[in-house]
Amino acid sequence: MRILLTLFSIVTFLVTPKLTLAENIQIEFTEYDSYSSEVTLINLGDSIEWLPTNEGHNVEFLAGPKISALPSKSEIDAFYSVVFKVPGVYLYQCSPHGNMGMLGLIVVDNDFHNLESIEKIQLSRVASSVIKRLIRIAQSKANSL
Ligand SMILES: [Cu+2]
Numbered sequence: 001m002r003i004l005l006t007l008f009s010i011v012t013f014l015v016t017p018k019l020t021l022a023e024n025i026q027i028e029f030t031e032y033d034s035y036s037s038e039v040t041l042i043n044l045g046d047s048i049e050w051l052p053t054n055e056g057h058n059v060e061f062l063a064g065p066k067i068s069a070l071p072s073k074s075e076i077d078a079f080y081s082v083v084f085k086v087p088g089v090y091l092y093q094c095s096p097h098g099n100m101g102m103l104g105l106i107v108v109d110n111d112f113h114n115l116e117s118i119e120k121i122q123l124s125r126v127a128s129s130v131i132k133r134l135i136r137i138a139q140s141k142a143n144s145l
Pocket residue numbers: 033034056057058094095096097098102
C-alpha cells in the first residue's frame with residue numbers, strides 16, 4: 001500500500017504542469033535617494049509595488065516597449081503598484097531625483113527588444129551613466145538565468 005502511494009505521488013508530481021504564479025515584487029524608496037532594487041527582472045503578469053519608505057520620491061516611467069501605454073506617474077510619497085503585461089525593458093525615474101541618478105530598470109520576460117530606444121533617451125550626464133550601468137547589470141543578470 002505504501003509503495004502504491006509513493007508511486008502515485010511520484011506520478012502525480014511528474015504529470016502536474018509546473019504552475020508559475022504571478023509574483024508581487026516590492027521596491028522601497030531609500031534614504032540615499034535611490035530605489036532598493038535598481039534592476040528588477042520579472043515575468044509577464046508580475047506586479048511591482050513601490051513603497052514610500054522614505055519621503056520625497058515617486059515613480060515616473062520614461063520609456064517602455066509601448067510608449068503610448070506607459071504606466072502613469074505616481075504621486076510623491078504615495079504607494080504605487082503596476083502589473084506588467086507587455087514584455088520588454090522599462091525605465092523609470094524619481095521625478096525630483098532622476099537627474100541625480102534615482103532611476104530604475106525593469107525587464108519583463110527577459111525581453112530586450114526595445115533596449116535601443118532606452119539607450120537613446122537624453123538625460124543628464126549622471127543619469128545617462130547610471131542607465132548604462134543598469135543596462136549592464138540587467139544583461140548580466142539575464143545571462144545568468
Ligand atoms: Cu527621489
